Amino acid sequence: MDLIHLDDIRLTLGKGAARTEILRGIDLKVAAGETLAILGPSGSGKSSLMAVMSGLEQATDGKAELLGKKMADLDEDALARLRGRDIGIVLQNFQLLPTMTALENVSVPMELAGDKEARKKAIDELQRVGLGARLDHYPSQLSGGEQQRVAIARATAPRPRLLLADEPTGNLDGATGAAIIDLIFSRAAAAGAGLIVITHDPALAERADRVIHMRDGVLADA
Incomplete structure:
Protein backbone atom coordinates (compact mmCIF):
# COMPACT_ATOMS: atom_id res chain seq x y z
CA MET A 1 0.00 0.00 0.00
CA ASP A 2 1.23 3.49 -0.88
CA LEU A 3 1.65 5.99 1.94
CA ILE A 4 0.58 8.80 -0.38
CA HIS A 5 -1.41 8.59 -3.61
CA LEU A 6 -2.28 11.87 -5.33
CA ASP A 7 -4.20 11.94 -8.61
CA ASP A 8 -4.53 15.22 -10.55
CA ILE A 9 -4.45 17.32 -7.37
CA ARG A 10 -5.23 21.00 -7.85
CA LEU A 11 -5.29 23.79 -5.31
CA THR A 12 -6.74 27.21 -6.12
CA LEU A 13 -6.86 30.11 -3.68
CA GLY A 14 -8.76 33.38 -3.94
CA LYS A 15 -11.63 34.40 -6.18
CA GLY A 16 -12.15 36.49 -9.28
CA ALA A 17 -9.13 38.56 -10.30
CA ALA A 18 -7.28 37.36 -7.17
CA ARG A 19 -7.75 33.67 -8.07
CA THR A 20 -4.39 31.86 -8.09
CA GLU A 21 -3.71 28.25 -9.03
CA ILE A 22 -1.11 26.98 -6.54
CA LEU A 23 -1.02 23.29 -7.49
CA ARG A 24 -1.71 22.37 -11.11
CA GLY A 25 -2.44 18.69 -11.61
CA ILE A 26 -0.13 16.85 -9.19
CA ASP A 27 0.26 13.08 -9.60
CA LEU A 28 2.39 11.37 -6.96
CA LYS A 29 2.81 8.01 -5.26
CA VAL A 30 5.07 7.42 -2.25
CA ALA A 31 5.72 3.83 -1.17
CA ALA A 32 6.04 2.56 2.39
CA GLY A 33 9.57 3.10 3.73
CA GLU A 34 10.61 5.32 0.81
CA THR A 35 12.56 8.55 1.28
CA LEU A 36 11.57 11.29 -1.13
CA ALA A 37 12.84 14.84 -1.55
CA ILE A 38 10.73 17.48 -3.25
CA LEU A 39 13.16 20.12 -4.47
CA GLY A 40 12.21 23.54 -5.74
CA GLY A 62 -8.43 15.70 -7.69
CA LYS A 63 -8.21 12.56 -5.56
CA ALA A 64 -5.94 12.09 -2.55
CA GLU A 65 -5.30 9.02 -0.43
CA LEU A 66 -3.29 9.11 2.78
CA LEU A 67 -2.19 5.81 4.34
CA GLY A 68 -4.81 3.98 2.29
CA LYS A 69 -7.69 6.26 3.29
CA LYS A 70 -9.54 8.55 0.90
CA MET A 71 -9.03 12.00 2.36
CA ALA A 72 -12.34 13.26 0.97
CA ASP A 73 -14.11 10.74 3.24
CA LEU A 74 -12.42 12.02 6.43
CA ASP A 75 -13.66 14.95 8.49
CA GLU A 76 -11.34 17.27 10.42
CA ASP A 77 -11.42 15.13 13.56
CA ALA A 78 -10.57 11.95 11.65
CA LEU A 79 -7.73 13.69 9.85
CA ALA A 80 -6.39 15.03 13.15
CA ARG A 81 -6.46 11.55 14.68
CA LEU A 82 -4.67 10.13 11.66
CA ARG A 83 -1.96 12.78 11.86
CA GLY A 84 -1.56 12.31 15.60
CA ARG A 85 -1.20 8.55 15.32
CA ASP A 86 0.56 7.88 12.02
CA ILE A 87 2.18 11.09 10.72
CA GLY A 88 5.08 13.09 12.12
CA ILE A 89 5.66 16.66 10.94
CA VAL A 90 8.85 18.73 11.29
CA LEU A 91 8.71 22.39 10.25
CA GLN A 92 11.29 25.10 9.69
CA ASN A 93 10.18 27.20 12.66
CA PHE A 94 10.05 24.33 15.22
CA GLN A 95 6.50 25.08 16.47
CA LEU A 96 7.32 24.28 20.11
CA LEU A 97 5.04 25.54 22.89
CA PRO A 98 7.12 28.08 24.87
CA THR A 99 5.42 27.33 28.20
CA MET A 100 6.24 23.61 28.02
CA THR A 101 9.56 21.89 28.66
CA ALA A 102 11.23 19.76 26.01
CA LEU A 103 9.78 16.66 27.67
CA GLU A 104 6.28 18.14 27.77
CA ASN A 105 6.45 19.28 24.14
CA VAL A 106 7.09 15.67 23.13
CA SER A 107 4.91 13.82 25.65
CA VAL A 108 1.75 15.94 25.84
CA PRO A 109 0.58 15.35 22.24
CA MET A 110 0.89 11.60 22.81
CA GLU A 111 -0.91 11.86 26.15
CA LEU A 112 -3.76 13.73 24.48
CA ALA A 113 -3.93 10.93 21.91
CA GLY A 114 -4.39 8.43 24.76
CA ASP A 115 -0.90 6.88 24.82
CA LYS A 116 -0.33 5.61 28.35
CA GLU A 117 3.41 5.27 27.72
CA ALA A 118 3.77 8.82 26.41
CA ARG A 119 6.27 10.02 29.04
CA LYS A 120 8.47 6.93 28.69
CA LYS A 121 8.49 7.19 24.89
CA ALA A 122 9.22 10.92 25.05
CA ILE A 123 12.20 10.48 27.38
CA ASP A 124 13.58 7.69 25.21
CA GLU A 125 13.27 9.69 21.99
CA LEU A 126 14.77 12.84 23.50
CA GLN A 127 17.73 10.77 24.68
CA ARG A 128 18.11 9.34 21.19
CA VAL A 129 18.29 12.82 19.65
CA GLY A 130 20.95 13.84 22.17
CA LEU A 131 18.82 15.82 24.63
CA GLY A 132 18.78 13.53 27.63
CA ALA A 133 20.23 16.35 29.74
CA ARG A 134 17.74 18.94 28.46
CA LEU A 135 14.42 17.28 29.35
CA ASP A 136 13.33 20.06 31.73
CA HIS A 137 14.54 22.96 29.62
CA TYR A 138 12.09 25.35 27.96
CA PRO A 139 12.45 26.31 24.27
CA SER A 140 13.90 29.72 25.22
CA GLN A 141 16.71 27.89 27.04
CA LEU A 142 17.62 25.83 23.97
CA SER A 143 19.61 26.68 20.85
CA GLY A 144 17.95 26.55 17.44
CA GLY A 145 19.49 23.17 16.73
CA GLU A 146 18.31 21.82 20.08
CA GLN A 147 14.80 23.11 19.47
CA GLN A 148 14.71 21.31 16.12
CA ARG A 149 15.88 18.13 17.86
CA VAL A 150 12.90 18.44 20.21
CA ALA A 151 10.65 18.87 17.18
CA ILE A 152 12.13 15.74 15.59
CA ALA A 153 11.61 13.79 18.81
CA ARG A 154 8.00 14.98 18.97
CA ALA A 155 7.46 13.82 15.38
CA THR A 156 9.13 10.41 15.72
CA ALA A 157 8.30 9.35 19.30
CA PRO A 158 4.82 7.99 18.33
CA ARG A 159 6.54 5.78 15.72
CA PRO A 160 4.67 7.25 12.72
CA ARG A 161 4.30 5.52 9.37
CA LEU A 162 5.10 8.75 7.53
CA LEU A 163 7.41 11.64 8.44
CA LEU A 164 7.04 15.00 6.66
CA ALA A 165 9.79 17.62 6.95
CA ASP A 166 9.29 21.09 5.46
CA GLU A 167 12.58 23.02 5.09
CA PRO A 168 13.81 21.51 8.39
CA THR A 169 17.21 23.25 8.23
CA GLY A 170 15.96 26.64 7.01
CA ASN A 171 16.61 28.44 10.32
CA LEU A 172 19.92 26.73 11.12
CA ASP A 173 23.56 27.33 10.25
CA GLY A 174 25.35 24.92 7.92
CA ALA A 175 27.00 22.67 10.49
CA THR A 176 23.90 22.44 12.68
CA GLY A 177 21.72 21.86 9.62
CA ALA A 178 23.92 18.98 8.46
CA ALA A 179 23.57 17.30 11.86
CA ILE A 180 19.79 17.77 11.77
CA ILE A 181 19.62 16.19 8.30
CA ASP A 182 21.50 13.14 9.59
CA LEU A 183 19.16 12.94 12.55
CA ILE A 184 15.96 13.17 10.49
CA PHE A 185 17.02 10.37 8.17
CA SER A 186 18.27 8.14 10.99
CA ARG A 187 15.20 8.61 13.20
CA ALA A 188 12.83 8.04 10.28
CA ALA A 189 14.66 4.80 9.53
CA ALA A 190 14.53 3.77 13.19
CA ALA A 191 10.77 4.36 13.24
CA GLY A 192 10.37 2.43 9.99
CA ALA A 193 8.68 5.50 8.53
CA GLY A 194 8.52 6.80 5.01
CA LEU A 195 10.09 10.25 4.74
CA ILE A 196 9.19 13.21 2.54
CA VAL A 197 11.49 16.22 2.74
CA ILE A 198 10.47 19.56 1.24
CA THR A 199 13.57 21.62 0.49
CA HIS A 200 15.35 24.06 -1.80
CA ASP A 201 18.73 22.57 -0.79
CA PRO A 202 20.17 20.14 -3.39
CA ALA A 203 22.60 18.67 -0.82
CA LEU A 204 19.73 17.69 1.45
CA ALA A 205 17.70 16.34 -1.48
CA GLU A 206 20.55 14.07 -2.57
CA ARG A 207 20.18 12.08 0.66
CA ALA A 208 16.78 10.75 -0.43
CA ASP A 209 16.02 7.61 -2.45
CA ARG A 210 14.19 9.74 -5.00
CA VAL A 211 14.20 13.42 -5.90
CA ILE A 212 11.32 15.24 -7.57
CA HIS A 213 11.65 18.79 -8.84
CA MET A 214 8.82 21.28 -8.44
CA ARG A 215 8.27 24.58 -10.20
CA ASP A 216 5.16 26.72 -10.61
CA GLY A 217 2.88 24.16 -8.99
CA VAL A 218 3.92 21.24 -11.21
CA LEU A 219 6.08 18.20 -10.45
CA ALA A 220 8.73 16.78 -12.75
CA ASP A 221 10.23 13.26 -12.56
CA ALA A 222 7.31 11.95 -10.45
Missing part, protein backbone atom coordinates in the same frame (compact mmCIF):
# COMPACT_ATOMS: atom_id res chain seq x y z
CA PRO A 41 12.60 27.30 -5.28
CA SER A 42 10.58 29.39 -2.84
CA GLY A 43 7.06 29.96 -4.13
CA SER A 44 6.97 26.81 -6.25
CA GLY A 45 4.13 25.29 -4.22
CA LYS A 46 6.15 22.84 -2.10
CA SER A 47 4.66 23.79 1.27
CA SER A 48 1.14 23.87 -0.17
CA LEU A 49 1.70 20.36 -1.48
CA MET A 50 2.80 19.18 1.96
CA ALA A 51 -0.30 20.78 3.49
CA VAL A 52 -2.49 18.83 1.08
CA MET A 53 -0.56 15.59 1.64
CA SER A 54 -1.01 15.88 5.41
CA GLY A 55 -4.67 16.88 5.25
CA LEU A 56 -4.01 20.36 6.64
CA GLU A 57 -5.29 21.83 3.36
CA GLN A 58 -8.12 20.44 1.25
CA ALA A 59 -7.44 20.20 -2.48
CA THR A 60 -9.76 22.11 -4.80
CA ASP A 61 -9.92 19.15 -7.17
Whole structure:
Protein backbone atom coordinates (compact mmCIF):
# COMPACT_ATOMS: atom_id res chain seq x y z
CA MET A 1 0.00 0.00 0.00
CA ASP A 2 1.23 3.49 -0.88
CA LEU A 3 1.65 5.99 1.94
CA ILE A 4 0.58 8.80 -0.38
CA HIS A 5 -1.41 8.59 -3.61
CA LEU A 6 -2.28 11.87 -5.33
CA ASP A 7 -4.20 11.94 -8.61
CA ASP A 8 -4.53 15.22 -10.55
CA ILE A 9 -4.45 17.32 -7.37
CA ARG A 10 -5.23 21.00 -7.85
CA LEU A 11 -5.29 23.79 -5.31
CA THR A 12 -6.74 27.21 -6.12
CA LEU A 13 -6.86 30.11 -3.68
CA GLY A 14 -8.76 33.38 -3.94
CA LYS A 15 -11.63 34.40 -6.18
CA GLY A 16 -12.15 36.49 -9.28
CA ALA A 17 -9.13 38.56 -10.30
CA ALA A 18 -7.28 37.36 -7.17
CA ARG A 19 -7.75 33.67 -8.07
CA THR A 20 -4.39 31.86 -8.09
CA GLU A 21 -3.71 28.25 -9.03
CA ILE A 22 -1.11 26.98 -6.54
CA LEU A 23 -1.02 23.29 -7.49
CA ARG A 24 -1.71 22.37 -11.11
CA GLY A 25 -2.44 18.69 -11.61
CA ILE A 26 -0.13 16.85 -9.19
CA ASP A 27 0.26 13.08 -9.60
CA LEU A 28 2.39 11.37 -6.96
CA LYS A 29 2.81 8.01 -5.26
CA VAL A 30 5.07 7.42 -2.25
CA ALA A 31 5.72 3.83 -1.17
CA ALA A 32 6.04 2.56 2.39
CA GLY A 33 9.57 3.10 3.73
CA GLU A 34 10.61 5.32 0.81
CA THR A 35 12.56 8.55 1.28
CA LEU A 36 11.57 11.29 -1.13
CA ALA A 37 12.84 14.84 -1.55
CA ILE A 38 10.73 17.48 -3.25
CA LEU A 39 13.16 20.12 -4.47
CA GLY A 40 12.21 23.54 -5.74
CA PRO A 41 12.60 27.30 -5.28
CA SER A 42 10.58 29.39 -2.84
CA GLY A 43 7.06 29.96 -4.13
CA SER A 44 6.97 26.81 -6.25
CA GLY A 45 4.13 25.29 -4.22
CA LYS A 46 6.15 22.84 -2.10
CA SER A 47 4.66 23.79 1.27
CA SER A 48 1.14 23.87 -0.17
CA LEU A 49 1.70 20.36 -1.48
CA MET A 50 2.80 19.18 1.96
CA ALA A 51 -0.30 20.78 3.49
CA VAL A 52 -2.49 18.83 1.08
CA MET A 53 -0.56 15.59 1.64
CA SER A 54 -1.01 15.88 5.41
CA GLY A 55 -4.67 16.88 5.25
CA LEU A 56 -4.01 20.36 6.64
CA GLU A 57 -5.29 21.83 3.36
CA GLN A 58 -8.12 20.44 1.25
CA ALA A 59 -7.44 20.20 -2.48
CA THR A 60 -9.76 22.11 -4.80
CA ASP A 61 -9.92 19.15 -7.17
CA GLY A 62 -8.43 15.70 -7.69
CA LYS A 63 -8.21 12.56 -5.56
CA ALA A 64 -5.94 12.09 -2.55
CA GLU A 65 -5.30 9.02 -0.43
CA LEU A 66 -3.29 9.11 2.78
CA LEU A 67 -2.19 5.81 4.34
CA GLY A 68 -4.81 3.98 2.29
CA LYS A 69 -7.69 6.26 3.29
CA LYS A 70 -9.54 8.55 0.90
CA MET A 71 -9.03 12.00 2.36
CA ALA A 72 -12.34 13.26 0.97
CA ASP A 73 -14.11 10.74 3.24
CA LEU A 74 -12.42 12.02 6.43
CA ASP A 75 -13.66 14.95 8.49
CA GLU A 76 -11.34 17.27 10.42
CA ASP A 77 -11.42 15.13 13.56
CA ALA A 78 -10.57 11.95 11.65
CA LEU A 79 -7.73 13.69 9.85
CA ALA A 80 -6.39 15.03 13.15
CA ARG A 81 -6.46 11.55 14.68
CA LEU A 82 -4.67 10.13 11.66
CA ARG A 83 -1.96 12.78 11.86
CA GLY A 84 -1.56 12.31 15.60
CA ARG A 85 -1.20 8.55 15.32
CA ASP A 86 0.56 7.88 12.02
CA ILE A 87 2.18 11.09 10.72
CA GLY A 88 5.08 13.09 12.12
CA ILE A 89 5.66 16.66 10.94
CA VAL A 90 8.85 18.73 11.29
CA LEU A 91 8.71 22.39 10.25
CA GLN A 92 11.29 25.10 9.69
CA ASN A 93 10.18 27.20 12.66
CA PHE A 94 10.05 24.33 15.22
CA GLN A 95 6.50 25.08 16.47
CA LEU A 96 7.32 24.28 20.11
CA LEU A 97 5.04 25.54 22.89
CA PRO A 98 7.12 28.08 24.87
CA THR A 99 5.42 27.33 28.20
CA MET A 100 6.24 23.61 28.02
CA THR A 101 9.56 21.89 28.66
CA ALA A 102 11.23 19.76 26.01
CA LEU A 103 9.78 16.66 27.67
CA GLU A 104 6.28 18.14 27.77
CA ASN A 105 6.45 19.28 24.14
CA VAL A 106 7.09 15.67 23.13
CA SER A 107 4.91 13.82 25.65
CA VAL A 108 1.75 15.94 25.84
CA PRO A 109 0.58 15.35 22.24
CA MET A 110 0.89 11.60 22.81
CA GLU A 111 -0.91 11.86 26.15
CA LEU A 112 -3.76 13.73 24.48
CA ALA A 113 -3.93 10.93 21.91
CA GLY A 114 -4.39 8.43 24.76
CA ASP A 115 -0.90 6.88 24.82
CA LYS A 116 -0.33 5.61 28.35
CA GLU A 117 3.41 5.27 27.72
CA ALA A 118 3.77 8.82 26.41
CA ARG A 119 6.27 10.02 29.04
CA LYS A 120 8.47 6.93 28.69
CA LYS A 121 8.49 7.19 24.89
CA ALA A 122 9.22 10.92 25.05
CA ILE A 123 12.20 10.48 27.38
CA ASP A 124 13.58 7.69 25.21
CA GLU A 125 13.27 9.69 21.99
CA LEU A 126 14.77 12.84 23.50
CA GLN A 127 17.73 10.77 24.68
CA ARG A 128 18.11 9.34 21.19
CA VAL A 129 18.29 12.82 19.65
CA GLY A 130 20.95 13.84 22.17
CA LEU A 131 18.82 15.82 24.63
CA GLY A 132 18.78 13.53 27.63
CA ALA A 133 20.23 16.35 29.74
CA ARG A 134 17.74 18.94 28.46
CA LEU A 135 14.42 17.28 29.35
CA ASP A 136 13.33 20.06 31.73
CA HIS A 137 14.54 22.96 29.62
CA TYR A 138 12.09 25.35 27.96
CA PRO A 139 12.45 26.31 24.27
CA SER A 140 13.90 29.72 25.22
CA GLN A 141 16.71 27.89 27.04
CA LEU A 142 17.62 25.83 23.97
CA SER A 143 19.61 26.68 20.85
CA GLY A 144 17.95 26.55 17.44
CA GLY A 145 19.49 23.17 16.73
CA GLU A 146 18.31 21.82 20.08
CA GLN A 147 14.80 23.11 19.47
CA GLN A 148 14.71 21.31 16.12
CA ARG A 149 15.88 18.13 17.86
CA VAL A 150 12.90 18.44 20.21
CA ALA A 151 10.65 18.87 17.18
CA ILE A 152 12.13 15.74 15.59
CA ALA A 153 11.61 13.79 18.81
CA ARG A 154 8.00 14.98 18.97
CA ALA A 155 7.46 13.82 15.38
CA THR A 156 9.13 10.41 15.72
CA ALA A 157 8.30 9.35 19.30
CA PRO A 158 4.82 7.99 18.33
CA ARG A 159 6.54 5.78 15.72
CA PRO A 160 4.67 7.25 12.72
CA ARG A 161 4.30 5.52 9.37
CA LEU A 162 5.10 8.75 7.53
CA LEU A 163 7.41 11.64 8.44
CA LEU A 164 7.04 15.00 6.66
CA ALA A 165 9.79 17.62 6.95
CA ASP A 166 9.29 21.09 5.46
CA GLU A 167 12.58 23.02 5.09
CA PRO A 168 13.81 21.51 8.39
CA THR A 169 17.21 23.25 8.23
CA GLY A 170 15.96 26.64 7.01
CA ASN A 171 16.61 28.44 10.32
CA LEU A 172 19.92 26.73 11.12
CA ASP A 173 23.56 27.33 10.25
CA GLY A 174 25.35 24.92 7.92
CA ALA A 175 27.00 22.67 10.49
CA THR A 176 23.90 22.44 12.68
CA GLY A 177 21.72 21.86 9.62
CA ALA A 178 23.92 18.98 8.46
CA ALA A 179 23.57 17.30 11.86
CA ILE A 180 19.79 17.77 11.77
CA ILE A 181 19.62 16.19 8.30
CA ASP A 182 21.50 13.14 9.59
CA LEU A 183 19.16 12.94 12.55
CA ILE A 184 15.96 13.17 10.49
CA PHE A 185 17.02 10.37 8.17
CA SER A 186 18.27 8.14 10.99
CA ARG A 187 15.20 8.61 13.20
CA ALA A 188 12.83 8.04 10.28
CA ALA A 189 14.66 4.80 9.53
CA ALA A 190 14.53 3.77 13.19
CA ALA A 191 10.77 4.36 13.24
CA GLY A 192 10.37 2.43 9.99
CA ALA A 193 8.68 5.50 8.53
CA GLY A 194 8.52 6.80 5.01
CA LEU A 195 10.09 10.25 4.74
CA ILE A 196 9.19 13.21 2.54
CA VAL A 197 11.49 16.22 2.74
CA ILE A 198 10.47 19.56 1.24
CA THR A 199 13.57 21.62 0.49
CA HIS A 200 15.35 24.06 -1.80
CA ASP A 201 18.73 22.57 -0.79
CA PRO A 202 20.17 20.14 -3.39
CA ALA A 203 22.60 18.67 -0.82
CA LEU A 204 19.73 17.69 1.45
CA ALA A 205 17.70 16.34 -1.48
CA GLU A 206 20.55 14.07 -2.57
CA ARG A 207 20.18 12.08 0.66
CA ALA A 208 16.78 10.75 -0.43
CA ASP A 209 16.02 7.61 -2.45
CA ARG A 210 14.19 9.74 -5.00
CA VAL A 211 14.20 13.42 -5.90
CA ILE A 212 11.32 15.24 -7.57
CA HIS A 213 11.65 18.79 -8.84
CA MET A 214 8.82 21.28 -8.44
CA ARG A 215 8.27 24.58 -10.20
CA ASP A 216 5.16 26.72 -10.61
CA GLY A 217 2.88 24.16 -8.99
CA VAL A 218 3.92 21.24 -11.21
CA LEU A 219 6.08 18.20 -10.45
CA ALA A 220 8.73 16.78 -12.75
CA ASP A 221 10.23 13.26 -12.56
CA ALA A 222 7.31 11.95 -10.45
